[in-house]
Amino acid sequence: MSRIKxxxxxxxxxxxxxxxxxxxSIISKFNFFFDVNHFFNLQYLLIYxxxxxxxxxxxxxxLFVLGLVNDSLVGISLGISSVAYMLIYxxxxxxxxxxxxxxxxxxxxxxxxxxxxxxxxxxxxFFFERVNFDYLQYFYNFLGSFITYPLLWVILxxxxxxxxxxxxx
Amino acid sequence: MKAENSWFxxxxxxxxxxxxxxxxxxxxxxxxxxxxxELKKYINDATTYSAYIITYxxxxxxxxxxxxxxxxxxxxxxxxxxLLESKIEELQQQNYFLKQDYKKNxxxxxxxxxxxxxxxxxxxxSNIDSIFSNSFMLNKGSQDGLKxxxxxxxxxxxxxxISEVNRNSARGIFLTxxxxxxxxxxxxxxxxxxxxxxxxKQSKLSLxxxxxxxxxxxxxxxxxxxxxxxxxxxxxxGYIELKEGSNNYIIHLNYxxxxxxRVSIFIN
Numbered sequence: 001m002s003r004i005k006x007x008x009x010x011x012x013x014x015x016x017x018x019x020x021x022x023x024x025s026i027i028s029k030f031n032f033f034f035d036v037n038h039f040f041n042l043q044y045l046l047i048y049x050x051x052x053x054x055x056x057x058x059x060x061x062x063l064f065v066l067g068l069v070n071d072s073l074v075g076i077s078l079g080i081s082s083v084a085y086m087l088i089y090x091x092x093x094x095x096x097x098x099x100x101x102x103x104x105x106x107x108x109x110x111x112x113x114x115x116x117x118x119x120x121x122x123x124x125x126f127f128f129e130r131v132n133f134d135y136l137q138y139f140y141n142f143l144g145s146f147i148t149y150p151l152l153w154v155i156l157x158x159x160x161x162x163x164x165x166x167x168x169x
Numbered sequence: 170m171k172a173e174n175s176w177f178x179x180x181x182x183x184x185x186x187x188x189x190x191x192x193x194x195x196x197x198x199x200x201x202x203x204x205x206x207e208l209k210k211y212i213n214d215a216t217t218y219s220a221y222i223i224t225y226x227x228x229x230x231x232x233x234x235x236x237x238x239x240x241x242x243x244x245x246x247x248x249x250x251x252l253l254e255s256k257i258e259e260l261q262q263q264n265y266f267l268k269q270d271y272k273k274n275x276x277x278x279x280x281x282x283x284x285x286x287x288x289x290x291x292x293x294x295s296n297i298d299s300i301f302s303n304s305f306m307l308n309k310g311s312q313d314g315l316k317x318x319x320x321x322x323x324x325x326x327x328x329x330x331i332s333e334v335n336r337n338s339a340r341g342i343f344l345t346x347x348x349x350x351x352x353x354x355x356x357x358x359x360x361x362x363x364x365x366x367x368x369x370k371q372s373k374l375s376l377x378x379x380x381x382x383x384x385x386x387x388x389x390x391x392x393x394x395x396x397x398x399x400x401x402x403x404x405x406x407g408y409i410e411l412k413e414g415s416n417n418y419i420i421h422l423n424y425x426x427x428x429x430x431r432v433s434i435f436i437n
Binding site: 022023024026037038041060061064067068069072073074075076077078079080082083086090122125128129131132133134136137138141 | 183184187188190191192193194195197198199205209212213216217219220223224227228231295296297298299300301302304332333340347348367368369
């Protein structure tokens with residue numbers, strides 16, 4: 001995907017990230033989907049994917065604000081999600097800059113690393129704040145996110161390439 | 170070396186600044202600073218209502234098939250009558266069980282004065298089910314008299330407690346949230362225990378501090394206890410299902426937490 005994209009792609013990417021943050025109450029309407037949020041972290045995966053592929057509206061400042069919104073909605077200390085999002089963003093950006101050629105495996109492992117770093121930060125903060133957490137739940141969530149990334153990658157690449165084609169026609 | 174390429178150029182400075190601001194926010198929030206506490210109340214109100222407004226059309230769209238189905242079902246009046254008749258029977262049966270329950274509760278509370286609580290009715294404006302929390306937002310806040318710890322009730326069953334109060338909204342945590350701790354009494358022997366949210370368990374609930382001598386019976390009912398002075402005694406919570414051939418058990422709540430739309434909150 002090229003660095004300069006048409007507006008549709010960027011707007012859709014941005015809306016997807018926002019929806020993953022505020023759409024929790026919609027997802028919970030479906031019994032089947034109720035536990036999806038426990039299986040993988042859609043927000044982290046989307047932020048990594050769009051940051052790695054350099055979508056325009058996902059900047060450090062946007063992620064900071066979106067993080068505050070998420071913290072406010074979820075009910076954790078303000079700033080925790082902001083730092084987690086920005087860590088993922090920075091790792092994705094670094095991986096994007098150092099890649100010599102497009103190898104998916106390296107992108108995938110960097111995604112795993114970024115989520116692991118983000119969760120380590122979140123859990124360390126919870127530990128110092130004496131908030132209860134089950135580390136196994138986070139470990140399963142990390143594994144689920146790591147396994148889900150290739151599937152999400154295929155879906156998003158295919159969708160955004162289609163949109164790009166449609167825009168060019 | 171040019172300023173743009175140095176380790177402390179404009180972009181790097183901005184990055185450090187935003188990270189620093191985030192850490193500062195976390196510290197201020199953790200240390201319960203009054204300014205951040207007040208600011209958070211406004212931020213929470215704004216984000217809760219914004220999320221509610223943005224997601225409202227989508228929620229309504231999702232509900233359309235269900236509502237169409239209800240309309241189609243209602244057209245068939247004969248079936249409706251049969252349904253009503255069966256419902257009457259069901260209600261009569263329920264009435265019988267309620268009488269039985271009432272008798273039990275009377276015994277349970279015979280030495281206690283019946284509690285009188287002021288009740289506030291609130292609408293659930295969003296459910297949050299993420300790895301970080303299992304909570305819900307209500308459209309009533311401190312201006313309506315809500316306080317942290319108030320029990321949230323649906324159909325006379327406890328479903329959670331208020332954990333955070335803003336001006337015009339409040340957050341309640343479900344009993345299944347990992348941070349939920351509710352003192353309860355179990356079974357006819359009324360043993361004390363703490364009902365704890367355990368996300369990895371099948372029922373997402375577990376019992377802690379159960380006396381060793383207590384043997385769990387199938388269908389043992391769970392009620393709240395006033396041992397911590399926050400909750401009132403005798404609010405129904407759920408029941409225990411004992412797994413056959415083992416000492417393992419599953420805790421069932423009396424009310425399906427997915428279905429909540431309106432709730433009552435005891436504020437006294």
